[in-house]
Amino acid sequence: MIAIEHKAHCVLATVAGEFTLADYREFEENVLYELRFHGKPNLLLDLTEMLGYTLDVVWEEIRFTREHATDFGCIAIVTTDQWTTWATWLARLFVESEVQVFENGRQAEAWLLENTPVPG
Template sequence: MITTDVLPDRVEMRAYGTLTLADCKAFEELSDYRVRFNHPVDLLIDLRSMTGCSLDVAMEEWRYVRAHQSDFGKIALLTDDQLVSWSAWVSQFFTEADIRIFESERSARRWLDKDSQLEDLADGELH
């Protein structure tokens, strides 16, 4: 099961239990919609409560990353699983996105928000 939040410049997803192909497709549909209107988009993907996924999910992830090489700016991945971390490292070869692994949601959000806050400062919007 997944939950998603779609923000103007970010899509956030949290996985619980076993990640299914239907979950992946639902996330992809929301991400594709946001990319269509606000390109590139950042992703926050929380897999800390994921207990597993099937081979078809892993294959779909690779297909999706390759199909969207320049659609994402930053991808913050929350996980403590070494296999997921390794998969993210390999994914970096197929995308222009900056992918980073985090154990803390606070650190991930701080990293995702860093450039947008700097842009706001440059525009004089933050005080």
Template structure:
């Protein structure tokens, strides 16, 4: 399960349990929409509660990262997993973003220079409503 908070200059994803392909695609819709209207974004990915990731979701993440190599400025990943740290370092070969891993969410937010007013918690339903208006 994921929750996504949308801000004017960044997206924040908090993952819990198992990450699925459908959840990845939901996040992609939200980020595509924000990128279209705001340009490159910062990301805060809180993966401390992530237990696993389906293989198709992992493949989708790599594909999406390569497709949007220039659309993210800074990516702050919050995790204490050495596997996540290793994957984050490998991702720098595919994206122009500055990717850093933190074990403390406050330090990640400080590095991002958290600014911008919150638009709110996002879901596909709220995203569809935004597009309809």
């Protein structure tokens, strides 16, 4: 299950339980909406309540990230899982964004808001 919020040119997504392909596609739609109407969005993925993910999510994430490698602002990943942290650092090779891993969602959101470009 995924919950998504738009805030100050950021897409904030929280995953609980199993992260499915339908969840990831909902995330993609929200990111593309923000990109189309407001420019490069900052992204926050809170994975602290994620129990697992399906293999098709991995392939879709690779495809989407490669297709949009220059389309994101900063990316914050919230997790306490070492494997997820390792995978996040590996994924940095495919995007031209600053990526940070946090253990606390409030700190991650504050970092993104600090790095949100001011319109004008």
